[in-house]
Amino acid sequence: MSDLQDVHAQLRNAILRGDFAPRQRLIEAELAERYGAGRFVIRNALLQLAADGLVELQPNRGARVREISVDEAVEITEIRRAVEGLVAARAAEQVTDAQIEELHALGESMTLAVEQGELLRYSDLNATLHSQLREIAGHATATRIIEQLNGQMVRHQFRLSLVPGRPSVSLPEHLAIIDAVCDRDSERAGRLMGEHIGSVIVTLRTLDDQARSMPQVR
Amino acid sequence: MSDLQDVHAQLRNAILRGDFAPRQRLIEAELAERYGAGRFVIRNALLQLAADGLVELQPNRGARVREISVDEAVEITEIRRAVEGLVAARAAEQVTDAQIEELHALGESMTLAVEQGELLRYSDLNATLHSQLREIAGHATATRIIEQLNGQMVRHQFRLSLVPGRPSVSLPEHLAIIDAVCDRDSERAGRLMGEHIGSVIVTLRTLDDQARSMPQVR
DNA sequence: GTCAGCAAAATTGTTGACAATAACTGCCAC
DNA sequence: GTGGCAGTTATTGTCAACAATTTTGCTGAC
Numbered sequence: 001m002s003d004l005q006d007v008h009a010q011l012r013n014a015i016l017r018g019d020f021a022p023r024q025r026l027i028e029a030e031l032a033e034r035y036g037a038g039r040f041v042i043r044n045a046l047l048q049l050a051a052d053g054l055v056e057l058q059p060n061r062g063a064r065v066r067e068i069s070v071d072e073a074v075e076i077t078e079i080r081r082a083v084e085g086l087v088a089a090r091a092a093e094q095v096t097d098a099q100i101e102e103l104h105a106l107g108e109s110m111t112l113a114v115e116q117g118e119l120l121r122y123s124d125l126n127a128t129l130h131s132q133l134r135e136i137a138g139h140a141t142a143t144r145i146i147e148q149l150n151g152q153m154v155r156h157q158f159r160l161s162l163v164p165g166r167p168s169v170s171l172p173e174h175l176a177i178i179d180a181v182c183d184r185d186s187e188r189a190g191r192l193m194g195e196h197i198g199s200v201i202v203t204l205r206t207l208d209d210q211a212r213s214m215p216q217v218r
Numbered sequence: 219m220s221d222l223q224d225v226h227a228q229l230r231n232a233i234l235r236g237d238f239a240p241r242q243r244l245i246e247a248e249l250a251e252r253y254g255a256g257r258f259v260i261r262n263a264l265l266q267l268a269a270d271g272l273v274e275l276q277p278n279r280g281a282r283v284r285e286i287s288v289d290e291a292v293e294i295t296e297i298r299r300a301v302e303g304l305v306a307a308r309a310a311e312q313v314t315d316a317q318i319e320e321l322h323a324l325g326e327s328m329t330l331a332v333e334q335g336e337l338l339r340y341s342d343l344n345a346t347l348h349s350q351l352r353e354i355a356g357h358a359t360a361t362r363i364i365e366q367l368n369g370q371m372v373r374h375q376f377r378l379s380l381v382p383g384r385p386s387v388s389l390p391e392h393l394a395i396i397d398a399v400c401d402r403d404s405e406r407a408g409r410l411m412g413e414h415i416g417s418v419i420v421t422l423r424t425l426d427d428q429a430r431s432m433p434q435v436r
Numbered sequence: 437g438t439c440a441g442c443a444a445a446a447t448t449g450t451t452g453a454c455a456a457t458a459a460c461t462g463c464c465a466c
Numbered sequence: 467g468t469g470g471c472a473g474t475t476a477t478t479g480t481c482a483a484c485a486a487t488t489t490t491g492c493t494g495a496c
Contacts, residue, residue, distance in 0.1 A: 005277070039482095040482095044265060048265065052269075060447085062447065072359065079304070079360055079363060082301055082303065086300050141290065246477075256450060256452090258450060259449090277479090278458060279459095280478065
């Protein structure tokens with residue numbers, strides 16, 4: 001049936017998908033019924049989610065979906081800039097010939113997706129690229145940290161991929177990073193990745209300013 | 219009595235203090251008796267510790283103290299280099315006049331501690347400096363990540379502070395970082411912090427090599 | 437109308453017992 | 467002796483009930 005890992009994953013996906021609004025209280029009994037699991041299982045799942053940074057629990061007051069403000073999203077992305085820069089540099093040092101092939105193929109797919117206006121597909125490929133670089137770098141700790149931060153960001157990243165004109169900025173950046181890694185140029189790969197994520201931060205801030213100036217849409 | 223937060227903190231300290239050897243199994247019933255708490259409380263504490271990265275749990279096989287290899291310690295420190303560099307740079311941008319006073323005083327205390335050979339005191343002041351910089355930077359996410367990583371490193375950091383000659387390398391580095399922050403020179407502060415933690419990595423690796431060449435001491 | 441105090445309801449925190457699973461031990465065949 | 471098998475023990479996973487706490491809604495005085 002539904003054991004701990006199961007429920008944890010389901011709840012996690014539900015939160016990331018937006019089934020629960022930020023700041024919404026998560027009542028154990030409700031969740032237990034919804035997922036057909038005991039309250040005990042739910043409770044442990046909530047503890048794990050709190051560790052993941054997706055919910056916050058206050059003693060005797062229960063769990064809420066953690067709201068991640070734009071300011072916090074920027075902070076998270078700043079850390080990602082530092083750590084993914086390290087990952088890209090390391091990937092450039094470790095990349096094998098076979099992996100170079102894969103990266104080139106990935107770059108072509110991304111170009112194609114943008115040309116054909118398939119934003120969602122491009123967004124997926126984007127995630128694949130970053131994840132591929134982590135794998136090539138073989139840095140377990142960096143991978144753990146980045147995936148933890150990504151989990152907290154998903155909502156904002158989703159908004160990002162829909163920004164008009166964003167792909168035409170980010171695609172060249174991605175291709176340049178791929179080139180640097182395939183050239184085994186560690187310094188350049190790290191720097192380009194830093195700049196790329198820097199542009200993500202700028203876009204995040206811009207989005208926020210636009211939202212503030214159009215309060216009716218918020 | 220002993221509630222959840224309590225037991226979690228106690229267990230955490232016990233592991234960090236070395237009361238439990240790495241790879242040692244942590245049996246719930248044993249811990250429950252030891253801390254006079256119910257098994258339920260222990261269980262939740264273990265879940266939180268797993269999230270902290272201090273123990274690892276395998277389904278139906280219980281919890282073990284997580285062993286952190288030197289390779290992993292190096293990985294963790296590499297991330298810290300990236301993130302603490304960011305923190306130092308940000309601290310240089312945000313520091314107030316009052317905080318500059320405090321930093322100078324801290325620098326003098328560190329110098330004094332080294333002159334008088336008080337290694338443990340120097341080690342504490344070292345931790346204080348880094349923590350102070352985090353506070354000045356006001357970067358909640360960076361703080362969270364670094365504290366998480368520190369928790370996993372404590373054992374190795376302890377060994378580090380006892381290395382002969384180490385303070386004479388690290389003290390000037392610390393003082394230089396303080397100067398850069400007090401000059402509000404963001405670029406220099408970040409770079410110096412990166413170099414400082416880079417020297418920590420070198421020392422970690424050197425320690426490991428020495429241990430390998432003297433197997434009887436391990 | 438509003439505020440304090442109190443009672444009721446909702447929700448979380450904890451306990452003990454039981455079920456499921458993994459680890460261990462000793463036996464038997466070869 | 468050794469390797470596999472079965473029964474036993476140790477340990478974790480789950481459940482249902484109960485206690486403690488917080489939140490909510492009501493009442494009445496000012």
